[in-house]
Amino acid sequence: QQQVKQSPQSLIVQKGGIPIINCAYENTAFDYFPWYQQFPGKGPALLIAIRPDVSEKKEGRFTISFNKSAKQFSLHIMDSQPGDSATYFCAASLPGTYKYIFGTGTRLKVLA
Amino acid sequence: ETGVTQTPRHLVMGMTNKKSLKCEQHLGHNAMYWYKQSAKKPLELMFVYSLEERVENNSVPSRFSPECPNSSHLFLHLHTLQPEDSALYLCASSVTQQGEQYFGPGTRLTVT
Secondary structure, eight states: OOOEEEEOSEEEEETTOOOEEEEEEOOTTOOBEEEEEEOTTSOOEEEEEEOTTOSEEEETTEEEEEETTTTEEEEEETTOOGGGOEEEEEEEEOTTOOOEEEOOOEEEEEEO | OOSEEEEOSEEEEOTTOEEEEEEEEOSOOSEEEEEEEOTTSOOEEEEEEETTEEEEEOSOOTTEEEEEEETTEEEEEEESOOGGGOEEEEEEEESSTTSOOEEOOOEEEEEO
16 A cells, blocks of 8 residues: 556657656555656656645646546656656655655656 | 765675765755665665654664764664665655655665
């Protein structure tokens, strides 16, 4: 119940394409859902985050879609660029805790 | 130095060695974290310190021993490790519970 399932494991798109990464959870008590981006040799960095009272959030070319009833959320990258090639992690956390439950990561490659 | 720094960046140690990983955050945050990142597995939270007090200990083997002497510094002392402990060890910090976690670049540990 504490897991966050992330798919796909890897993804290759052409420049300008819209990669979509999906995450699913079971515990309805989760109330904060961040996405992290990690480049090789670097630690993860927060990209965008959402709370379950919102169905969509956009920041630049990155959009989170949230489906509370399906217990799923996804990351869309508009007009993807080779510089977006990285590993993306979704996560979820419970109220008032320090603990994030992370997905297994999606390795994205955007071809020039 | 800015953000979260970790030293060393790479470490090779034998199973009988004792070594320490160091993390320093320059953000004025109150909470610090140790994570283990292994290939194709979710980031695993190991320890959380809030205001220098350990608030989370995720069933980590005693061969990993954390120390938080002040709110800016966090150590992970290692002894008699196993080859399966080889991984990227990430440090993070946040202002509060559920606050954005800022990650360091990690220490790549290889146990021979």
